[in-house]
Amino acid sequence: MLKYTLRRLLGMIPMLLLISIVVFFLALAMPGDPFSGEIDPNNTDPEYIEEMREKLGYNDPIHVQYYDWITGFVQGDFGKSVKYKIPVSDLVAQRLPNTLFLGIMSLVITYCFAFAMGMTAGRRPYTKLDHFIGGFNYMMLAIPSYIAGVFAIYFFSFQLGWFPFNGSVNIAVDEGTLDWWLSKVYHTFLPALVLGAMGTASYTQFLRNDIIDNSNKDFVRTARAKGTPESRIYNHHILRNSVIPLITFLGFDLVSLVNGALITETIFTYPGLGQLFLTSVQASDYPTLMTLTLMFSFIVLIGNLIADILYGIVDPRIRID
Amino acid sequence: MNNSQSNVNHEPLLQVKGLETAFSIEGKDHNAVDGVSFNVEKGKIVGIVGESGCGKSVMSLSVMNLLPKGIGKIRNGEVLFEGRNLEGLDDKEMNKIRGKDISMIFQEPMTSLNPVFTIGYQLEEVLHNHFKLSKKEATEKVVQLLSAVGISRAERIVDEYPHQLSGGMRQRVMIAMAIACQPKLLIADEPTTALDVTVQAQILELLQDIQKKNDMAIIFITHDLGVVSETCDEVIVMYAGRIVERTDVQRLFNSPKHPYTELLMGAIPRLEEEKDMLATIDGIVPSLTKMPEVGCRFANRCPKAMKECTTVTPKLAKNEEGHEVACLLYETSRPEEEVLR
Numbered sequence: 001m002l003k004y005t006l007r008r009l010l011g012m013i014p015m016l017l018l019i020s021i022v023v024f025f026l027a028l029a030m031p032g033d034p035f036s037g038e039i040d041p042n043n044t045d046p047e048y049i050e051e052m053r054e055k056l057g058y059n060d061p062i063h064v065q066y067y068d069w070i071t072g073f074v075q076g077d078f079g080k081s082v083k084y085k086i087p088v089s090d091l092v093a094q095r096l097p098n099t100l101f102l103g104i105m106s107l108v109i110t111y112c113f114a115f116a117m118g119m120t121a122g123r124r125p126y127t128k129l130d131h132f133i134g135g136f137n138y139m140m141l142a143i144p145s146y147i148a149g150v151f152a153i154y155f156f157s158f159q160l161g162w163f164p165f166n167g168s169v170n171i172a173v174d175e176g177t178l179d180w181w182l183s184k185v186y187h188t189f190l191p192a193l194v195l196g197a198m199g200t201a202s203y204t205q206f207l208r209n210d211i212i213d214n215s216n217k218d219f220v221r222t223a224r225a226k227g228t229p230e231s232r233i234y235n236h237h238i239l240r241n242s243v244i245p246l247i248t249f250l251g252f253d254l255v256s257l258v259n260g261a262l263i264t265e266t267i268f269t270y271p272g273l274g275q276l277f278l279t280s281v282q283a284s285d286y287p288t289l290m291t292l293t294l295m296f297s298f299i300v301l302i303g304n305l306i307a308d309i310l311y312g313i314v315d316p317r318i319r320i321d
Numbered sequence: 322m323n324n325s326q327s328n329v330n331h332e333p334l335l336q337v338k339g340l341e342t343a344f345s346i347e348g349k350d351h352n353a354v355d356g357v358s359f360n361v362e363k364g365k366i367v368g369i370v371g372e373s374g375c376g377k378s379v380m381s382l383s384v385m386n387l388l389p390k391g392i393g394k395i396r397n398g399e400v401l402f403e404g405r406n407l408e409g410l411d412d413k414e415m416n417k418i419r420g421k422d423i424s425m426i427f428q429e430p431m432t433s434l435n436p437v438f439t440i441g442y443q444l445e446e447v448l449h450n451h452f453k454l455s456k457k458e459a460t461e462k463v464v465q466l467l468s469a470v471g472i473s474r475a476e477r478i479v480d481e482y483p484h485q486l487s488g489g490m491r492q493r494v495m496i497a498m499a500i501a502c503q504p505k506l507l508i509a510d511e512p513t514t515a516l517d518v519t520v521q522a523q524i525l526e527l528l529q530d531i532q533k534k535n536d537m538a539i540i541f542i543t544h545d546l547g548v549v550s551e552t553c554d555e556v557i558v559m560y561a562g563r564i565v566e567r568t569d570v571q572r573l574f575n576s577p578k579h580p581y582t583e584l585l586m587g588a589i590p591r592l593e594e595e596k597d598m599l600a601t602i603d604g605i606v607p608s609l610t611k612m613p614e615v616g617c618r619f620a621n622r623c624p625k626a627m628k629e630c631t632t633v634t635p636k637l638a639k640n641e642e643g644h645e646v647a648c649l650l651y652e653t654s655r656p657e658e659e660v661l662r
Contacts, residue, residue, distance in 0.1 A: 216389075218433045219432065222427065223435070225425040226446065226499075240435075244437075315436075
């Protein structure tokens with residue numbers, strides 16, 4: 001398995017290099033540059049802007065620009081954010097914990113709901129309860145997160161006043177204390193719920209269908225024939241088989257843990273990577289944009305790798321060597 | 322082989338009385354097993370023979386109360402095990418019997434084991450279902466069982482997964498699982514159909530060995546008459562959900578009475594005869610929805626069919642030798658009013 005993992009990791013290098021080229025040229029192809037919007041052309045000497053352009057290397061041939069950037073990048077120098085004027089690595093380090101926190105919380109919410117509903121529905125297929133769960137899930141899936149987010153803020157924050165509608169933590173509380181953590185959970189709950197509810201539908205229906213599918217399998221008949229209680233058959237024999245296809249989803253979810261939720265984070269003004277990504281696109285903040293994109297690509301690859309390794313662990317028929 | 326000497330005061334191990342099992346197809350119930358009655362004596366092997374779709378498997382699932390929920394149900398009749406009616410027992414009560422007093426092995430050893438659990442784990446489960454055992458005791462017992470079914474490297478097999486074993490080995494594991502609690506009755510639903518011929522013979526031998534050792538009764542469901550002749554004491558021939566003939570194995574092979582049985586025997590290839598074409602029975606078993614209401618269900622395929630075969634339903638009746646048959650060729654099979662007329 002170690003050999004397999006190493007081989008996969010090595011295989012990622014050319015892939016990432018290709019991605020970096022594509023991303024770099026796409027970013028440069030966007031209209032404007034970091035100066036547009038930041039500097040008022042009417043108030044500033046055009047010669048000065050031109051001078052700065054020259055100094056910062058924006059007038060160099062594209063391949064030279066790319067070379068300058070990528071050599072720095074592989075040495076761990078991700079550049080300085082044009083917008084925030086601090087190193088990109090610091091910027092990412094600031095935002096990453098928030099995003100991870102939101103991602104993990106929403107994933108926990110998704111899993112709790114999905115397993116509870118999927119197992120209930122799968123055990124009682126085509127009953128009223130099953131149809132209700134299915135209907136509820138498809139409705140949740142059909143509501144886009146920007147609408148769900150706005151409604152959640154309206155009801156739970158404005159009308160009921162249960163949850164805050166922005167930020168990730170109460171800044172008056174000392175970092176690291178229990179209160180600080182509780183405040184974080186409190187601030188993250190609503191966006192996590194909106195985000196988590198979205199993923200629940202696919203998990204639930206997948207799990208339900210797979211449980212129904214597996215409940216007709218011969219091994220279930222065998223388990224019954226040896227006097228195994230029905231609840232154990234469902235919660236053990238069938239469920240253990242039905243989680244296998246869900247691993248594919250888990251691979252994607254690992255990505256979204258870090259990716260951040262662009263829309264949800266923006267609506268809740270939650271300072272995570274998704275929001276950072278959006279502002280860096282708007283401000284043509286090349287260093288930040290490129291770093292984030294490459295990081296996300298890397299994590300997609302890692303997520304897939306983890307999913308593949310997990311397959312081998314969960315399903316004994318799949319051997320990874 | 323004097324099996325039918327059931328004396329009056331002794332009770333058969335299993336009594337099936339007028340069993341009717343129906344499947345609901347498009348809202349209508351259709352009987353897949355239609356009024357089947359038979360007994361299984363302690364320590365005997367009863368063969369149930371018939372083509373695919375004759376209701377053999379459905380009958381065995383009815384005995385175990387394992388019919389697919391919501392689709393199949395027992396409409397009528399009783400299943401008495403040691404005098405106790407299994408019909409109407411709830412799952413909890415039934416689970417105490419399944420795997421312990423009555424156990425079952427199936428046709429498909431490839432899919433009958435759970436792919437994600439180890440062999441040892443699946444065998445231990447049946448022990449834990451019925452006995453209080455420590456983990457260590459259970460493991461020891463499992464190794465013992467695996468050795469008993471002729472698996473030589475039992476200690477290693479317990480940690481392996483089903484996909485690592487061959488079909489024959491898996492069927493041995495299934496047998497080990499079925500005999501783990503020393504059941505009084507084993508229902509073997511085509512246990513050798515999916516196996517190689519050489520492996521088939523080994524599995525049959527194993528089943529017979531265990532049967533003798535444990536004094537266990539077996540219901541042996543098969544469509545292979547050759548297997549029946551080698552293993553069974555008594556044979557029941559089923560066609561389209563009904564019993565058409567029942568007798569002990571020698572009498573059946575020496576003098577089959579029902580035309581269906583005769584044709585089945587004709588379809589057994591024999592080494593000593595040279596034949597270009599294997600004899601077959603034309604047509605197929607009518608599907609559940611197209612079952613004729615009256616008359617003999619085999620009439621449309623029967624070479625000896627008479628006019629009245631489609632209008633008069635034959636009844637299963639014993640002749641003076643104790644050979645039961647349901648065919649209008651024999652006077653005993655005519656319904657009472659017919660005989661009187």
